[in-house]
Structure formats: structure tokens, C-alpha cells
Amino acid sequence: MSDHPLIISSQFLKEHLNDPQVVIIDCRFALADPQQGYQQYQTSHIPGAHYLDLNQDLSAPVERHGGRHPLPESNQIAQKLAAIGVRFGETLVVAYDDSRCAFAARLWWLLRYLGHDRVAVLDGGWGAWQSQGYPVTDALPTPQPGQFVPQVRSEWVVDINAVKARKDLPDVALVDSRARDRYLGEHEPIDPIAGHIPGAINYPWQEVTNAQGYLHSPDQQKQRWNDVQDKPEIIVYCGSGVTACVNLLSLELAGMARGKLYAGSWSDWCSYLRETSG
Structure with missing residues (x-):
């Protein structure tokens, strides 16, 4: 399925790779090997995609209570989103991973929790993109600064x-x-x-x-x-x-x-x- 505002198909994303209103975020991560996701991203990713790390970006430091992945401080994640070109309320953010949405959904939820509703997950994730034979790259994108003022729900x-x-x-x-x-x-x-x-x-x-x-x-x-x-x-x-x-x-x-x-x-x-x- 890909005809829902929360879900983006690989074909749609391929057609919008150069759309300035779209920011793609690679969320691949492995709980057993926290470096693996970024290493995979450096090797090969969807053209133009930025990387956000579950531990470093999408979570706050672990404390005595609060669990293993506390929610990130809202202004800190807002600054990171702005730095990779997300404009609050305007940019369509597309999140993907290779773990059946496990980490892409965290970013999807976080953005909406921060008040930004224009976010979707890539249906089928990295595997779907690869299976279609769509382009990949190891080139790191040059971010265009955005602006993100969170309105936390x-x-x-x-x-x-x-x-x-x-x-x-x-x-x-x-x-x-x-x-x-x-x-x-x-x-x-x-x-x-x-x-x-x-x-x-x-x-x-x-x-x-x-x-x-x-x-x-x-x-x-x-x-x-x-x-x-x-x-x-x-x-x-x-x-x-x-x-x-x-x-x-x-x-x-x-x-x-x-x-x-x-x-x-x-x-x-x-x-x-x-x-x-x-």
C-alpha cells in the first residue's frame, strides 16, 4: 500500500528525489551494533538522504529512570532537523529503515509529536527501494538550512x-x-x-x-x-x-x-x- 498520506511508495520518492520540498532521512539502526546503521548509510543510501541515529539523535541520554531510549529534548532535535533542511509545517519528510519501520516510525512519531505533520514512512523501506533497482549513492548531501520551531503535543x-x-x-x-x-x-x-x-x-x-x-x-x-x-x-x-x-x-x-x-x-x-x- 502506498496511496495514503502517511505512506510513500518507492516510485513516488524516486519521482521527487530532487524536490526541494522533500527531505529524506535514513533511520537504519541495529540495537546489537549501534554503529552499523551509519556504516550502512556511508556505504550506500537513497540519493539526498540524511542520516539520523536512534541513540544520538532520536533519543536523549539514558538516566536512572526513563527507559533505554528517552525522548530527545525537543529543541535539540529541532535544531538537527533544521540543519538538514526541514522547514516546520512545510517540508515533506520521508523516513526509511530496513527493519519493518521499527526506527522510521520513531522519527515519524517524533515529528508529529513536535507538531510537524508532513511526514511519511517509505513503504517497504530500503529493501523496497533496492528491489526496484532505483539509484543509490555513497555521496553525503549538502544540507540547505531550514527552520524548525517545535510545537510539542x-x-x-x-x-x-x-x-x-x-x-x-x-x-x-x-x-x-x-x-x-x-x-x-x-x-x-x-x-x-x-x-x-x-x-x-x-x-x-x-x-x-x-x-x-x-x-x-x-x-x-x-x-x-x-x-x-x-x-x-x-x-x-x-x-x-x-x-x-x-x-x-x-x-x-x-x-x-x-x-x-x-x-x-x-x-x-x-x-x-x-x-x-x-
């Missing part, structure tokens, strides 16, 4: 206190976006404690796309959320607030634009459990 984010206070209310659905085995506590490769927040239901983020990273249709996304469509508030979390954004993209595609992000997610929740357990 702070109500889109909740902290641990809000989760505790709201998660069991009848009008609220708490959604765990991690893979089923992590949700069940059968496998925990990253965080110190296995399991999930009590009361959470499981919607694995990988279900938003097919194996090649193409997003399922809006109708399929809507059907996926059928069991919570009557909930006025949906709080979404994952391990660290990154892949939860793929579910927030899914909710938006489903016409259920009422999802909120528990930014610290399970890694933040764990940090308090460890203290109480000694």
Missing part, C-alpha cells in the same frame, strides 16, 4: 505514574507492542526483568507489516484493532518506546488516532521494579 506522552493511574480504567487499553514471547516473559534478551505490565494486552509490532516490510492496508490495520476500537484511550508501550511507534502508526492508519506513548516503556517500568525488589 505533550498530551501524546504518558509517564509511569499516568500508566499506573489509568491502566485499569474501563475506558483505557494498555498495549504491549513486543513480540509474544517477551510479553509472556518466556524470553527477555534486553531488559533485566521478564514479563509485562499487569493488565496489558499484546499487539506485536511486527504484525503491522508483512515480512518484506510493506504495511498492511488501512482496512487490515483497522481489523487488527477491532477488540479495542471502543476504547477512548489507548496507551502503547514496548521495550524502550521505539517499536511502540510502529503500533501508533498502525492506529493512525486504522483511523484510531488516539494512541499515547508510554515513552519509557518496559525498560522504565523495570527500573522501578528493581528498586522495590532490592
Whole structure:
């Protein structure tokens, strides 16, 4: 699918490579090897694409609480976006990765959280672009300065206190976006404690796309959320607030634009459990 304002096809992007109103951002990243994404970008990327790093650009430094990928400070990310040519409210930003939207959706959500709605993800990501035989390059782009004054939608984010206070209310659905085995506590490769927040239901983020990273249709996304469509508030979390954004993209595609992000997610929740357990 590529006929939705949140989704850009490779063909559309190829036709707009030289459009001054479009800024392309490569979000490739590997949690197990934080340097890999930038190395891949330096080797080969979509012409004109800039690179933003999950750890360095799309997250703030890790602290005692707040999770493994705290949200970046809004003025700092705004300066970075302006430096690569994004004009607030005007530029169409196209984000891509090679991880089924895992990192591109983080940027997509962040921009909209900052008040910039003209942002889309590349359907199928880097793999789709390559499979079409479209041009790639190792040349680094020369940025044209933009301007970005964020208008933060702070109500889109909740902290641990809000989760505790709201998660069991009848009008609220708490959604765990991690893979089923992590949700069940059968496998925990990253965080110190296995399991999930009590009361959470499981919607694995990988279900938003097919194996090649193409997003399922809006109708399929809507059907996926059928069991919570009557909930006025949906709080979404994952391990660290990154892949939860793929579910927030899914909710938006489903016409259920009422999802909120528990930014610290399970890694933040764990940090308090460890203290109480000694």
C-alpha cells in the first residue's frame, strides 16, 4: 500500500528525489551494533538522504529512570532537523529503515509529536527501494538550512505514574507492542526483568507489516484493532518506546488516532521494579 498520506511508495520518492520540498532521512539502526546503521548509510543510501541515529539523535541520554531510549529534548532535535533542511509545517519528510519501520516510525512519531505533520514512512523501506533497482549513492548531501520551531503535543506522552493511574480504567487499553514471547516473559534478551505490565494486552509490532516490510492496508490495520476500537484511550508501550511507534502508526492508519506513548516503556517500568525488589 502506498496511496495514503502517511505512506510513500518507492516510485513516488524516486519521482521527487530532487524536490526541494522533500527531505529524506535514513533511520537504519541495529540495537546489537549501534554503529552499523551509519556504516550502512556511508556505504550506500537513497540519493539526498540524511542520516539520523536512534541513540544520538532520536533519543536523549539514558538516566536512572526513563527507559533505554528517552525522548530527545525537543529543541535539540529541532535544531538537527533544521540543519538538514526541514522547514516546520512545510517540508515533506520521508523516513526509511530496513527493519519493518521499527526506527522510521520513531522519527515519524517524533515529528508529529513536535507538531510537524508532513511526514511519511517509505513503504517497504530500503529493501523496497533496492528491489526496484532505483539509484543509490555513497555521496553525503549538502544540507540547505531550514527552520524548525517545535510545537510539542505533550498530551501524546504518558509517564509511569499516568500508566499506573489509568491502566485499569474501563475506558483505557494498555498495549504491549513486543513480540509474544517477551510479553509472556518466556524470553527477555534486553531488559533485566521478564514479563509485562499487569493488565496489558499484546499487539506485536511486527504484525503491522508483512515480512518484506510493506504495511498492511488501512482496512487490515483497522481489523487488527477491532477488540479495542471502543476504547477512548489507548496507551502503547514496548521495550524502550521505539517499536511502540510502529503500533501508533498502525492506529493512525486504522483511523484510531488516539494512541499515547508510554515513552519509557518496559525498560522504565523495570527500573522501578528493581528498586522495590532490592
